């Protein structure tokens with residue numbers, strides 16, 4: 001099977017802190033991965049490395065056959081849709097929503113030149129797809145959490161990416177909006193897009209997901225097929241609380257004992 005994304009023996013050290021140690025993750029075509037772990041375990045750092053916003057102290061990151069450090073990261077990023085608070089914070093809160101979405105087409109964080117008319121029209125069409133056309137001219141920073149999530153999804157889909165990386169996309173969503181977003185993720189993943197998903201909520205691991213990696217203090221403690229990783233033993237170890245899992249179809253539900 002074709003390799004889509006590969007982190008090889010990654011060490012990430014900042015200010016004398018070993019934030020990731022010896023992390024290996026191989027994601028192949030047809031697989032969809034969830035990254036789990038407690039606050040501060042290193043999940044967002046893993047995603048930032050996948051997007052080339054951070055570079056490892058040691059180790060190698062390969063995305064769609066490109067090795068970071070030996071390729072134009074911005075070109076690779078056009079093939080990755082990224083939804084995260086950390087990316088949101090890199091965007092300009094004062095820019096109108098349509099413009100923020102249009103930047104997704106070019107892998108920019110903001111425009112310093114005139115925006116091509118075609119990109120403008122496409123951005124507005126994407127906004128219409130997530131049913132937020134009425135917000136086109138509103139500044140990004142004024143959106144509600146739910147609107148922000150949908151705008152980030154619209155931005156991520158501008159390039160029709162091969163990979164969709166999502167960092168806690170359901171945080172702040174009500175139950176209805178959460179289930180709708182998860183439905184969208186299920187559909188997008190079914191259409192040849194490889195999904196990588198970070199969450200704190202195990203019930204968000206919808207049937208689409210095939211694999212899970214469990215991180216604790218920057219080290220992988222379990223990785224592989226979903227049912228093999230999501231065991232009561234592994235989760236109790238990662239979260240330090242006794243847990244019962246009940247599977248409903250291919251979706252796990254958690255009870256803390």
Ligand SMILES: Nc1ncnc2c1ncn2[C@@H]1O[C@H](COP(=O)(O)OP(=O)(O)OP(=O)(O)O)[C@@H](O)[C@H]1O
Nearest residue numbers: 014015017019037038039040041042043044045046
């Ligand atoms: N550039 C950096 N310099 C210093 N420390 C950093 C840097 N980037 C991340 N860290 C630290 O690394 C640790 C892991 O951060 P990360 O955001 O990856 O965790 P996380 O698992 O996503 O956490 P959460 O679930 O709370 O979002 C944190 O303690 C964070 O403070």
